[in-house]
Amino acid sequence: MAIKDLHKTPFDEGTITKLEIFENYAKEWLPTFIVGGHKELWIFDFFAGTGYDINSVAGSPIRILQQVKNQSGNIFQKKTKINICFNEFDKQKFGLLQQSCNQFVNDNSELLRMNINLQFRNSDFAELFPKTLSTIRKYPSLVYLDQNGVKFLADKYIDDLEKTTTTDFLCFLSSSYVLRFGNTTAFQSNLKIDIERAKQNPYKYIHKSILEQLREKLPPNTKLSLYPFTIKKNANVYGIIFGATHPRAVDKFLKTAWKKNSLNGEANFDIDDDVNKNQLDLFEKKKLNKIESFKQNIRKEILEGNIKTNKEAYDYTLKQGHISNHATEEIEMMKKEKLIHYAEKSPLINYEQVYKNNRIINYQI
Ligand SMILES: C[S@@+](CC[C@H](N)C(=O)[O-])C[C@H]1O[C@@H](n2cnc3c(N)ncnc32)[C@H](O)[C@@H]1O
Structure with missing residues (x-):
């Protein structure tokens, strides 16, 4: 399965679903902490892409900025400092990312006037993530892991996120990859999943099956709750894993998910033939x-x-x-x-x- 470069083609329907869930969650998350009186918030978009697809449809960074802009009234009133870290590994995409975000900020005077700290990083996630952990642990943080494939859904990152108390994360993964490559040594040293067990359920449930195994691996007294949202694109199954330790965050994610699909709240199709x-x-x-x-x-x-x-x-x-x-x-x-x-x-x-x-x-x- 070749990895498609999202930014040279229009975003497909599944990608739009993912982006809308990411954006709708930010829409719920921001006011909770701003109105709640937290003075400093962080958003990390670790796989930020270029800002737009080839047809100028907004990707995750622009959607985040749009939601921050929509909160400008509350942000001014509460004097909240909004920190956003946009990271993109690919040099060329990184240039485009900076260009699109800076342009968006310049075109939206609310963003220019607010106390916003925009950081652009051109790093490999594996190197950047450990450096950001102390900040993620210290402030209310919203973390997006919009990777290609599955590589960065690794046991070590889940362990780190499990220990945070004010972090909500949304991780995208190509669940079909797990079926194809999950038994390789490289994969298993990254993430231990029982592939044979995952295969016992019909293929459409692969994302949910992976999530169930991830849940079982959490420490018995964990506060972290994980929820799936399966996204089917043609023959392949992808999905979002949402994680948070606070019931308010879970409540907001579930509302976002049920708004996306009022039939099951967990997939972009009728996964259970309801x-x-x-x-x-x-x-x-x-x-x-x-x-x-x-x-x-x-x-x-x-x-x-x-x-x-x-x-x-x-x-x-x-x-x-x-x-x-x-x-x-x-x-x-x-x-x-x-x-x-x-x-x-x-x-x-x-x-x-x-x-x-x-x-x-x-x-x-
Ligand atoms: C699925 S795309 C992200 C799409 C983006 N969120 C958007 O809405 O347009 C994944 C991105 O991660 C970048 N990437 C791949 N490996 C990376 C790594 N190790 N660290 C950081 N970024 C990486 C790719 O260049 C690609 O732009």
Whole structure:
């Protein structure tokens, strides 16, 4: 599988999906920390490319700058310092990257006036990353690892990111590569994945299978949560791995992912054939789609007494890769059916009530 040079061709649909997820996440991430009063933030785009594709469609660096610009009101008010590190290894692309970003800043007076520290690096990620780790650990940081292939999804980087507490990262990988090259010594010394096990599931699940194995390798007491978003492009499977230690970050990523695909929140296609499950078969019982199964499961957990509070319901919802709305709808339904009772108007399943306001309520059966 030859690695395509993204910048000499138009971005394809899958690439646009990836970029939109990257951008939409920045859109959610920035105000959280700016309005939250953090004085200094960092964004690292370690594989930044040139800024635009051949048709002037914006790549990750320009999208990041656009989102920073959109936050200018909050940034001025809170006097936040925004640091952005754009790195690109290829010399020629690096020149274009600087040119496109500087041009964008010059064309947008808000960016010129704000306290923004733009750093351009022309380094190999493997060399640059260790040098940035102390900054990543110290400040709220958003890290993009938009590599070609899979090389930089290595155990050593995951170990480093696992130890950070204020970092959210989005890592792109060509999951199909893992199937092809995963058994080679070079690959296994970088990232230990059981390829035979990953192959047991249908090919479309390869990204999800890799992620499941990565989760299992995390230390037992880890705070890091990992979530997949599979991107199919023709015959190949790619994907994003999102990682963060804070439930607020997970909440925001899941909202971004479900906004991208309201059927499953985890792929740019109908990965579980949910559309077909909606069709009633005369001879078979109706199969539940992803949202319906989640609702059935959370109902069961509540009725069996395993989930007793809004906090437990919220944590369960995030863990299952769902958004608050799905749980709220089901629990409201259970109240209507008089299966449970809670004193408030709504079941209070959201980040603000559970973690920010510490407003914990009981669901009585
Ligand atoms: C998938 S592209 C990134 C696309 C970019 N995020 C965008 O939106 O246009 C990967 C980029 O990483 C660069 N690259 C490859 N190896 C690298 C390395 N070791 N360190 C840093 N950059 C590298 C490539 O030149 C390429 O531009």
